[in-house]
Amino acid sequence: xxxxxxxxxxxxxxxxxxxxTLREMILTGALPAGExxxxxxxRGLLNTGASPVREALSLLTSDMLVERIDQRGFxxxxxxxxxxxxxxxxxxxxxxxxxxxxxxxxxxAWEEKLVLAHHxxxxxxxxxxxxxxxxxxxxxxxxxxxxxxxxxxxLCAQLYDLNIRYRYLAAKSNTYQKRDVxxxxxxxxxxxxQRDQDRASARLLSHYRLTGEYLTRxxxx
Amino acid sequence: xxxxxxxxxxxxxxxxxxxxTLREMILTGALPAGExxxxxxxRGLLNTGASPVREALSLLTSDMLVERIDQRGFxxxxxxxxxxxxxxxxxxxxxxxxxxxxxxxxxxAWEEKLVLAHHxxxxxxxxxxxxxxxxxxxxxxxxxxxxxxxxxxxLCAQLYDLNIRYRYLAAKSNTYQKRDVxxxxxxxxxxxxQRDQDRASARLLSHYRLTGEYLTRxxxx
DNA sequence: TTCTCCAAAAATATCGATATTTATTGACAT
DNA sequence: ATGTCAATAAATATCGATATTTTTGGAGAA
Numbered sequence: 029x030x031x032x033x034x035x036x037x038x039x040x041x042x043x044x045x046x047x048x049t050l051r052e053m054i055l056t057g058a059l060p061a062g063e064x065x066x067x068x069x070x071r072g073l074l075n076t077g078a079s080p081v082r083e084a085l086s087l088l089t090s091d092m093l094v095e096r097i098d099q100r101g102f103x104x105x106x107x108x109x110x111x112x113x114x115x116x117x118x119x120x121x122x123x124x125x126x127x128x129x130x131x132x133x134x135x136x137a138w139e140e141k142l143v144l145a146h147h148x149x150x151x152x153x154x155x156x157x158x159x160x161x162x163x164x165x166x167x168x169x170x171x172x173x174x175x176x177x178x179x180x181x182x183l184c185a186q187l188y189d190l191n192i193r194y195r196y197l198a199a200k201s202n203t204y205q206k207r208d209v210x211x212x213x214x215x216x217x218x219x220x221x222q223r224d225q226d227r228a229s230a231r232l233l234s235h236y237r238l239t240g241e242y243l244t245r246x247x248x249x
Numbered sequence: 250x251x252x253x254x255x256x257x258x259x260x261x262x263x264x265x266x267x268x269x270t271l272r273e274m275i276l277t278g279a280l281p282a283g284e285x286x287x288x289x290x291x292r293g294l295l296n297t298g299a300s301p302v303r304e305a306l307s308l309l310t311s312d313m314l315v316e317r318i319d320q321r322g323f324x325x326x327x328x329x330x331x332x333x334x335x336x337x338x339x340x341x342x343x344x345x346x347x348x349x350x351x352x353x354x355x356x357x358a359w360e361e362k363l364v365l366a367h368h369x370x371x372x373x374x375x376x377x378x379x380x381x382x383x384x385x386x387x388x389x390x391x392x393x394x395x396x397x398x399x400x401x402x403x404l405c406a407q408l409y410d411l412n413i414r415y416r417y418l419a420a421k422s423n424t425y426q427k428r429d430v431x432x433x434x435x436x437x438x439x440x441x442x443q444r445d446q447d448r449a450s451a452r453l454l455s456h457y458r459l460t461g462e463y464l465t466r467x468x469x470x
Numbered sequence: 471t472t473c474t475c476c477a478a479a480a481a482t483a484t485c486g487a488t489a490t491t492t493a494t495t496g497a498c499a500t
Numbered sequence: 501a502t503g504t505c506a507a508t509a510a511a512t513a514t515c516g517a518t519a520t521t522t523t524t525g526g527a528g529a530a
Binding site: 041079082083086087089090091092099114115117118121125177178179180183 | 262300303304307308310311312313320335336339342346398399400401404
C-alpha cells in the first residue's frame with residue numbers, strides 16, 4: 029500500500045506492474061523487436077527486483093511477445109513480414125469463427141455492450157491515440173465476446189495485440205492512411221446487430237485485410 | 250553438470266526440469282484439475298528451490314495448464330465438459346486448416362518424415378503407454394508440420410496437450426475402447442500422401458470426433 | 471592474418487531469508 | 501446459534517547475495 033492524497037492506493041503487484049509496462053514497451057516499439065532483454069537493465073528501468081522482471085518476461089512469453097533463449101535469457105519476439113502475414117491470416121480465420129458464434133448466441137445484453145463499446149470508441153476518436161487504441165480493442169473484442177468460447181476469445185485477443193505491434197512499426201515512417209475506418213466500424217456493428225453472420229464477417233475481414241495491405245506496403249522489415 | 254557412469258551429463262536447468270515434471274503430472278492427473286498448487290509443497294516434491302517452481306508455473310500458464318489467481322498463487326487448470334468440447338471444436342478448426350496448408354506445401358521431405366513418424370508410432374504400439382503417447386503426438390504433429398505457419402502449429406500442439414488430459418481423466422474408470430484406431434491412422438496417412446486435402450481432413454476430423462464422443466461418454470465431471 | 475584456447479567479465483539462474491498478503495481460528499457480542 | 505473481529509498461522513511475493521553459465525577479449529600458434 030501507499031498513500032496518495034491521504035487515500036490508500038492498492039498497488040498492483042510488482043510482477044504485474046512490470047508485465048504491463050514491458051508489454052506496452054514491446055507493443056509500441058520502445059523495446060524493438062528482436063532486442064535482447066537484459067534483466068539488470070530492465071530492473072533499473074522498472075525500478076524493481078530481478079524476480080518480478082523474470083516473471084513478467086515469462087508471462088510475456090505466453091503472449092508470444094518475448095522469446096526465451098535456452099540458458100541465455102530473453103529477447104523481444106522478432107518481427108517479420110512473414111510473421112505479420114501469418115498473424116493476419118490466423119486472425120481472419122479465428123475472428124470469423126468467433127464473430128459467427130457470437131452472432132449465433134446473440135442476446136440483448138450482448139447487443140447493448142456492443143453498442144456501448146462502439147459509442148465509446150467514437151467518443152475517443154479525436155483524443156490521444158492511447159485512449160482510442162484501448163477503445164478500439166474493446167470494440168473488436170466486444171464483437172467476439174459472445175462466442176461462448178473463452179479459449180477462442182483469448183487467442184483472438186492475443187493475435188490482436190501481436191498485430192498492434194506492426195501498426196506501430198509501420199507508423200514510424202508513414203503518411204497516415206486516410207481510409208474511412210469509422211465507416212467500416214459502423215458497417216460491422218450494423219451487420220452484427222442485424223445478426224447477419226455472413227455480412228458481419230465479410231466486413232470484419234475486409235476491415236482487417238485493408239489494414240493488412242496498407243501495413244504490408246509500409247513495413248520495411 | 251553431474252557424473253553418471255563417468256559420463257558428463259548436462260542437466261537441464263532446474264526451471265526446465267520443474268516445467269517438464271509438473272506438466273507431466275498435470276497431464277496425467279497426478280496433480281488433479283483445479284487443485285491448488287502450493288510452492289512449498291512442490292518445492293519439496295521436485296527437490297528444488299522456490300524460484301524455479303514459480304517460473305515453471307508461470308510457463309505452464311502459457312500452456313493453459315495452470316491458472317494464476319490474483320495474489321493467491323496458482324492452481325491446476327480446471328476441467329469440464331464444456332472445456333473439453335471447446336478444445337475439440339477448436340482443434341478441428343485449426344488442424345483442418347493446418348493439415349490443408351501442409352498438403353498444399355507438400356514436399357518429398359515432409360512426406361518422408363510423415364511416413365517415418367507413422368512407422369515409429371506403429372512400432373511403439375504394443376509397448377508402454379508413455380512411449381506410444383509420445384509417438385502418437387509426433388505423428389499428428391508431423392501431419393501439420395508443413396503448414397509454414399509456426400503459430401498455428403504451436404496452437405495445435407497446445408490444444409493437443411490439453412486434450413490429452415481428458416484422455417487420462419476418462420481412462421480412470423473406463424473399459425478400453427476397441428475402435429481400430431490404427432486403421433484410422435493409416436487412412437489419414439494415405440490420404441495425406443496422396444495429397445488429397447478433403448479426404449485427409451475429413452478422416453482426421455472424424456478420428457478426433459470419434460475419440461471425442463467416446464470421451465464425452467466416459468467423462469463424469 | 472586467422473584460428474584456438476584460456477582467463478576475465480558479464481549475464482543468467484538459483485538459493486535462502488524477509489516482507490506482504492491471504493486464510494484460519496476462536497473469543498466475544500448479538 | 502450466528503456473525504464479526506482481531507490475533508495467529510500459512511502462503512505468496514520479493515529482495516539481495518551467490519553459484520553457474522555464457523560471452524568477450526586477447527595471447528600465442530599455425
